[in-house]
Amino acid sequence: MKRIGILTSGGDCSGMNATIRSATRTALARGVQVVGFRKGYAGLLKGDFIEMTTREVAGILHRGGTFLQSARSEEFRTVLGREKAVRHLQDYGVEGLIVIGGDGSLNGALALHKMGVPVIGVPASIDNDIAFTDMALGVDTALNNIIYAVDCIKDTASSHDRAFVIEVMGRNSGYLASMSAIATGAEYAIIPEVEYDVADLCNQLRRRYEEGRSNAIIILAEGAGRAQNIADNIKDAIGFETRVTVLGHYQRGGAPSVFDRLLGSRFGNAAVEQLLAGEMGKMVGLCCGEICSTLLETVVVSEKTTLDELHELSKILGI
Numbered sequence: 001m002k003r004i005g006i007l008t009s010g011g012d013c014s015g016m017n018a019t020i021r022s023a024t025r026t027a028l029a030r031g032v033q034v035v036g037f038r039k040g041y042a043g044l045l046k047g048d049f050i051e052m053t054t055r056e057v058a059g060i061l062h063r064g065g066t067f068l069q070s071a072r073s074e075e076f077r078t079v080l081g082r083e084k085a086v087r088h089l090q091d092y093g094v095e096g097l098i099v100i101g102g103d104g105s106l107n108g109a110l111a112l113h114k115m116g117v118p119v120i121g122v123p124a125s126i127d128n129d130i131a132f133t134d135m136a137l138g139v140d141t142a143l144n145n146i147i148y149a150v151d152c153i154k155d156t157a158s159s160h161d162r163a164f165v166i167e168v169m170g171r172n173s174g175y176l177a178s179m180s181a182i183a184t185g186a187e188y189a190i191i192p193e194v195e196y197d198v199a200d201l202c203n204q205l206r207r208r209y210e211e212g213r214s215n216a217i218i219i220l221a222e223g224a225g226r227a228q229n230i231a232d233n234i235k236d237a238i239g240f241e242t243r244v245t246v247l248g249h250y251q252r253g254g255a256p257s258v259f260d261r262l263l264g265s266r267f268g269n270a271a272v273e274q275l276l277a278g279e280m281g282k283m284v285g286l287c288c289g290e291i292c293s294t295l296l297e298t299v300v301v302s303e304k305t306t307l308d309e310l311h312e313l314s315k316i317l318g319i
């Protein structure tokens with residue numbers, strides 16, 4: 001393999017730059033040219049790419065986001081779009097592709113693989129909803145961002161005897177909500193995967209209130225309900241003064257944590273080594289501390305299994 005491509009796709013996250021840098025430098029050290037497509041699959045379809053050099057990836061390791069930029073592409077979801085993508089890769093002499101992104105992006109990578117493109121996926125999404133890796137890139141940094149914000153809010157909640165509903169990201173995934181609830185000592189986490197009962201929530205808060213706890217933190221995953229409705233329910237049931245805070249895209253940015261810098265550096269290196277070893281249609285991952293590799297076909301039909309247990313723990317500890 002003489003020339004490979006890299007792209008970042010879907011929601012950006014901290015650690016993507018570490019992966020790009022590591023993959024580029026690993027490939028160049030092995031005498032392989034690297035092109036970087038801008039804005040994910042959209043850049044591949046537009047022919048928007050840059051030749052990557054060692055200098056090009058200098059000074060990005062400590063920065064959040066992705067210097068190649070990211071996007072969601074409707075055109076790439078179509079067969080015609082993907083045929084154009086394959087043609088472009090052939091035209092530019094790109095013999096293998098590294099796709100850094102979330103579950104959707106990895107589905108796209110699998111579709112390319114089925115069309116004969118040697119592809120390796122790198123799991124990168126703060127949602128941490130990708131199976132066969134303990135952690136996706138960006139999750140650790142996002143959790144650190146969240147706990148910093150929640151700790152700040154706890155200070156003001158206790159000063160004013162208020163209940164806060166804090167909305168974190170996760171359209172379909174409750175990972176950030178459950179983990180940040182455990183890590184901040186929040187009273188309750190509401191996640192899309194587990195049906196929640198507003199009466200149960202209010203009973204728990206009322207009991208705590210009667211025991212003398214005059215403030216509360218409820219962490220809500222964005223896909224699991226409307227924060228203001230939940231705050232209104234709590235106010236009506238208990239008389240708590242309530243406030244809502246939506247953390248939004250603040251969670252996704254910022255300098256990557258040590259964990260994400262190391263994970264991105266390991267993933268980028270492993271992705272190139274796999275491509276050069278003739279592996280394809282696979283995703284690199286982190287399994288019990290070691291780099292592992294799983295067929296994309298298996299990854300995209302599998303669900304992460306650890307969340308139920310951790311959500312239960314958040315319930316036990318929130319009592």
Ligand SMILES: Nc1ncnc2c1ncn2[C@@H]1O[C@H](COP(=O)(O)OP(=O)(O)OP(=O)(O)O)[C@@H](O)[C@H]1O
Pocket residue numbers: 009010011012041071072073074076077101102103104105106107108109111124125126127
């Ligand atoms: N089933 C699919 N087939 C082909 N391409 C897909 C598929 N699903 C998603 N893609 C492509 O991948 C892009 C990114 O997917 P998506 O918006 O689901 O984000 P993601 O990679 O899951 O990241 P995140 O969830 O962290 O934001 C889509 O815009 C689309 O171009």
Ligand SMILES: O=P(O)(O)OC[C@H]1O[C@](O)(CO)[C@@H](O)[C@@H]1O
Pocket residue numbers: 010011012125126127169170171172222252
């Ligand atoms: O506003 P955007 O970029 O579409 O991203 C929002 C979505 O992306 C994610 O943050 C994952 O990156 C989801 O949890 C969220 O719903």
Ligand SMILES: [Mg+2]
Pocket residue numbers: 010102103104125127
């Ligand atoms: Mg996704």
